[in-house]
Amino acid sequence: MTETTGQTEVLFYEQGASWLWVLAGPGAGAAMALIQLSAGYGIQWVVPGLFFVLVTLFLSIQVKAARIHTSVELTPEKLRQGTEVTLVDEIVRVYPEATGSETPKWQYARALGELTGVPRGRTGIGLRLTNDRTAQAWARKHAQLRAALTNLLEERIPPESAP
Template sequence: MTATDQQVLFREPGATWWWAAAGPASGGAMLLIQVWAGYGIDLLVPFVFFVLVTGFLSIQVKAARIHTSVELTPEYLRQGAETIRIAEIVRIYPEASGSEVEKWQSARAIGELTGVPRGRTGIGLKLSNARTAQAWARKHRQLRAALESLVDES
């Protein structure tokens, strides 16, 4: 692996592990409800809430970190589990404006998801072999700027 392969120009993790803290919070809330309601302390219910909420949210965070993460280096753009080489990007379409839907907005989203993930904005890309696709990110303007600098350089 060369130094340019390790240089990350843009990165979004997809989700934060802080969401898993809702598990201990829910267990603590159930414990407080028991105390304030005068039922005494039964650790089974808070423990069940702690385990279930932490477990479900951890699965969701892990999935989001796999499927909605973005990484851009001088060599490739990775979105979710799909990676495309920067050399395949021929053009970056201008940002959509107004109420008119641009043609590139109906192109497939890069990654294994069926569309641009919620909370992200698409960036139109013309790829080699007359293909069109959408890159996406929460901080789409930063990703667009980084992509434009790489595509202009090639």
């Protein structure tokens, strides 16, 4: 999951949403045409055309918004969650995964990005930031993002060796 764009190496990337969802618009138009045909009325193009246009338009807007607001990119210098950018230098620690019945305190922290919480279908990752702040990063492939963040922090701040 490492790629290079120009000068910057991308360690982790999620696009947010797939444009394949827009194909539901033509599917809705075809379904309406088949319903009309099976009812014996023949195909009257206004209703299937309207479904085609409205569903395609609505889903295009939703996918575009999801690609902006739920995309994730991690480079050696920055973590981008949606449109919010956090410098990797500001990340001090990655909290362990939540296990057991007790909810860790970091799960009540603010989610990075401009959304009000962790987006649906994503899992939060607890981060300790500079100035004693706590936040949640998030991703669909949260284990890969957690591993990439942990590797970055270990390169920058080597783990303390036992005496």
